[in-house]
Amino acid sequence: MDALLQFLFSGLTVGAVYALVALGFTIIYNASDVVNFAQGEFVMLGGMITVFTYQAGLPLPLAAVVAILVTSALGVALNKLAIEPARGAPVVSLIIITIGASIVIRGATQLIFDKQLHRFPSFSGDDPIHVLGATILPQSLWVIGGALAVFVGLWVFFTRTLTGKAVLATANNRVAAQLVGINTGWVMTLSFGLSAAIGAFAGVLVTPITLVGYDVGVALALKGFAAAMLGGMGNPKGALVGGLLLGCFEALTAGYLSSQYKEAVAFIVILAVLFVMPQGLFGSKSTERV
Amino acid sequence: MMSKTTTALATLAALGALTGAAQAEIRLGVSVSATGPAAFLGDPEAKTIEMLVEQLNEEGGINGEEIALTLYDDGGDPNKARTFATRLVEDDEVVAILGGSTTGTTMSILSVAEDEGIPFISLAGAISIIDPVREFVFKTPHTDRMACEKIFTDMQAQGITKIGMISGTDGFGASMQAQCKEVAGDHGIEILADETYGPQDADMTPQLTRIRNTDGVQAVLNPGFGQGPAIVTRNVAQLGFEIPLYQSHGVASDAFIELAGAEAAEALRLPGTALLIADKLAEDDAQYEVVTSYTEAYKAKYDQDVSTFGGYAHDAFALIVDAIARAGDSEDPQAIRDALEATSGLVGTTGTYSFSPEDHLGLDLSAFRMLEIKDGDWLPVE
Numbered sequence: 231m232d233a234l235l236q237f238l239f240s241g242l243t244v245g246a247v248y249a250l251v252a253l254g255f256t257i258i259y260n261a262s263d264v265v266n267f268a269q270g271e272f273v274m275l276g277g278m279i280t281v282f283t284y285q286a287g288l289p290l291p292l293a294a295v296v297a298i299l300v301t302s303a304l305g306v307a308l309n310k311l312a313i314e315p316a317r318g319a320p321v322v323s324l325i326i327i328t329i330g331a332s333i334v335i336r337g338a339t340q341l342i343f344d345k346q347l348h349r350f351p352s353f354s355g356d357d358p359i360h361v362l363g364a365t366i367l368p369q370s371l372w373v374i375g376g377a378l379a380v381f382v383g384l385w386v387f388f389t390r391t392l393t394g395k396a397v398l399a400t401a402n403n404r405v406a407a408q409l410v411g412i413n414t415g416w417v418m419t420l421s422f423g424l425s426a427a428i429g430a431f432a433g434v435l436v437t438p439i440t441l442v443g444y445d446v447g448v449a450l451a452l453k454g455f456a457a458a459m460l461g462g463m464g465n466p467k468g469a470l471v472g473g474l475l476l477g478c479f480e481a482l483t484a485g486y487l488s489s490q491y492k493e494a495v496a497f498i499v500i501l502a503v504l505f506v507m508p509q510g511l512f513g514s515k516s517t518e519r520v
Numbered sequence: 521m522m523s524k525t526t527t528a529l530a531t532l533a534a535l536g537a538l539t540g541a542a543q544a545e546i547r548l549g550v551s552v553s554a555t556g557p558a559a560f561l562g563d564p565e566a567k568t569i570e571m572l573v574e575q576l577n578e579e580g581g582i583n584g585e586e587i588a589l590t591l592y593d594d595g596g597d598p599n600k601a602r603t604f605a606t607r608l609v610e611d612d613e614v615v616a617i618l619g620g621s622t623t624g625t626t627m628s629i630l631s632v633a634e635d636e637g638i639p640f641i642s643l644a645g646a647i648s649i650i651d652p653v654r655e656f657v658f659k660t661p662h663t664d665r666m667a668c669e670k671i672f673t674d675m676q677a678q679g680i681t682k683i684g685m686i687s688g689t690d691g692f693g694a695s696m697q698a699q700c701k702e703v704a705g706d707h708g709i710e711i712l713a714d715e716t717y718g719p720q721d722a723d724m725t726p727q728l729t730r731i732r733n734t735d736g737v738q739a740v741l742n743p744g745f746g747q748g749p750a751i752v753t754r755n756v757a758q759l760g761f762e763i764p765l766y767q768s769h770g771v772a773s774d775a776f777i778e779l780a781g782a783e784a785a786e787a788l789r790l791p792g793t794a795l796l797i798a799d800k801l802a803e804d805d806a807q808y809e810v811v812t813s814y815t816e817a818y819k820a821k822y823d824q825d826v827s828t829f830g831g832y833a834h835d836a837f838a839l840i841v842d843a844i845a846r847a848g849d850s851e852d853p854q855a856i857r858d859a860l861e862a863t864s865g866l867v868g869t870t871g872t873y874s875f876s877p878e879d880h881l882g883l884d885l886s887a888f889r890m891l892e893i894k895d896g897d898w899l900p901v902e
Contacts, residue, residue: 233729236759240725247722345559347747349779356781358758365725365758440722441747441779445557449720485726489715 232363237485243370245477250432251454252469261421268332270451276433277442305426384466462513549614553621556595562621564830601625605632641836668700670791672707684713684731688744696743745770750779757784782896791888835868
């Protein structure tokens with residue numbers, strides 16, 4: 231019994247990491263149908279910049295804020311310099327641009343910072359919390375809490391605010407959105423800035439657990455993307471549930487079956503779900519009006 | 521206009537010929553992975569070799585001949601490594617090659633070196649590089665198998681016979697896992713649990729819980745490098761293990777203690793080289809001088825701590841310089857190879873090298889030192 235609980239704690243910890251990355255995908259996807267493959271790099275930057283500003287002597291909360299702001303500015307720059315000039319290009323081209331951007335960011339990071347792994351202290355110490363014979367680290371609770379907070383924030387943003395609805399409208403039909411007076415250029419800028427900020431926030435929260443180096447973004451983006459697909463691309467609820475499910479699948483497989491197959495099983499489950507529900511668990515069915 | 525260019529070219533060529541005649545040079549080739557996924561290996565290796573060449577040339581070179589270094593960055597890509605090795609031999613006409621940060625790149629360079637008859641000292645770990653022995657191929661790092669043997673010897677001394685293993689699925693972890701399983705029986709060690717994790721995984725508590733719930737496990741061994749071992753160490757502390765944890769030489773660096781946290785890493789053991797405990801070596805230790813001078817020079821030049829990997833490059837360079845000095849003819853790769861194979865008792869940072877026609881690694885188990893982490897620092901285990 232305590233083993234099961236331990237596996238679930240592990241699954242929730244890892245799953246919340248995936249969920250945070252997956253949530254970052256939602257805004258840009260909702261605004262432009264682009265899957266931003268530089269999202270993992272935003273997470274990495276959040277961690278790296280925090281590490282180096284913290285080492286430079288800034289208090290941790292301030293270092294985290296600096297990291298989130300800088301990354302957010304980079305997200306806006308990515309949109310202005312690379313995405314906007316290619317505005318008329320098909321979505322696939324834009325996705326490839328984001329892959330290029332991720333390579334540039336990775337290269338620049340290893341030049342500006344370094345190629346080593348880093349970590350900063352956990353927010354509330356490293357003493358494990360014991361629950362019924364299983365243990366969980368306080369930082370895991372921060373990550374789970376962070377994922378929930380971002381989820382609630384996004385949900386409110388998309389359903390309760392005019393700006394959020396403007397973002398959705400831009401994705402749905404850019405020309406129509408412009409006709410009703412939505413500044414679609416500004417919506418794109420906003421969505422890149424926000425996505426980068428969420429990514430950096432995720433990086434700040436997960437670094438004490440996963441550690442950070444210039445190349446951790448790729449694996450994070452891949453798992454986050456898988457989680458988002460499982461839950462339904464573009465839906466914050468899907469990102470959260472997809473991430474947590476993926477983490478739990480992996481942990482339970484490693485715990486009960488074999489650690490050799492943990493990723494294989496997770497991906498088989500994703501394939502099976504997508505086979506039955508191509509839009510993911512919470513994805514909206516897209517209907518084309520002819 | 522045309523004639524002017526030709527004259528300029530001719531002048532340049534003449535100048536080149538003149539300087540060439542005035543100062544004989546020993547052309548040394550290096551291909552390491554200074555960037556890319558293996559940058560943590562190749563970066564200190566490149567820096568070390570550049571520093572040592574500079575030092576040697578300032579001191580007057582080998583028998584008055586300076587070293588001309590050609591250094592390529594293969595980015596960890598075996599295809600690039602092969603191209604660079606060919607270029608080193610054909611265009612740069614080097615007399616020896618150092619490098620091959622990873623086993624993959626080493627295998628590419630190795631075939632070129634063998635075909636062209638150029639001595640090559642590899643900086644990669646796998647035992648297959650020197651077993652079977654190849655005429656022109658040598659290497660400086662210990663093998664995984666030696667690390668396993670060192671760890672198992674220490675376990676035996678502690679009366680440990682039943683262990684659980686948790687290995688990374690990256691090349692290093694998988695290779696060492698296989699080697700350890702092969703030699704465990706020779707040391708009376710039984711592996712009761714055999715778990716793995718992906719190199720980028722964030723939490724290994726499920727695997728460790730399985731090991732903990734396996735009856736009779738007396739110690740945990742974690743072959744791997746990168747963030748995995750640091751996370752395993754933290755998870756072991758989180759789960760409150762009461763049995764000892766052994767790590768591999770893959771994480772033998774001060775950065776590891778920082779990543780894992782001194783508290784979590786307390787009492788952990790691993791096989792490492794003298795470089796890690798440079799400040800604690802006795803002055804009469806055979807390696808004291810070479811280790812201290814290397815660590816001090818590196819720290820002064822780059823303001824970074826040395827790593828075991830830079831040490832491999834240091835030793836490869838020391839070996840080739842020693843061989844060229846003894847070969848008599850610094851232009852003849854065959855003579856340098858023969859001198860290299862005759863190396864005896866050369867003290868490096870990794871250990872003391874003595875090559876023979878049957879042994880192109882030249883280290884024994886004594887080169888590894890069993891280290892224990894105590895209060896966030898390395899302590900040699902007597």
